[in-house]
Amino acid sequence: MHLRSALAPALSVTAALALTGTAAPATAGAAPAGTASRLGTCQEKALEVHAEPGGQRNVARISVTNNSARKCVVDRIPTITFRGLDGSAGAVPPAGSGPYVLAGGGRAYAAVRTADPAATEGHVVGSLSVAADPSHLGVTFRAATVGMPEGVHVWEPVTTLWQQSRAAADGALANTPV
Secondary structure, three states: OOOOOOOOOOOOOHHHHHHHOOOOOOOOOOOOOOOHHOOOOOOOEEEEEEEOOOOOOOOOEEEEEEEEOOOEEEOOOOEEEEOOOOOEEEEOOOOOOOEEEEOOEEEEHHHHHHOOOOOOOOOEEOEEEEEEOOOOOEEEEEEEHOOOOOOEEEOOOOOEEOOOOOHHHHHHHOOOOO
């Protein structure tokens, strides 16, 4: 099974930006260059994370809502982990960590594919967890909640970057080879 390493230090996006000197926002027009580095990482308690069936076997839709009135930053790659397995879903397209600005009251969407429906390799687990930022603990969802009543079949899982709409997240995943 191939999972993105979850062993990297869980630096906040703000700290990582300060160390690397990068500050470009991940969303077009979300904020002028440099603004993302001045915004703090969203507090986990201010975020609402949801997961639901994605309309296809082994696909789930996820969303995050910033319930605060202020802009804040999460990582542009949702952290998707699977109960009892090391690592997390890899980003499609391949990307490194970076800021994604969430407006006050704003929402972002992503989609995750846990396995090729025909895959015979892998593991079956009872849940997956979603965090908007690697510094957060995240929220755990049972397999049935995300439309996988027989369990989450995990083999080379991938997740889209946060997108501005559900359709954009679905499209980004649909354009990724299985």
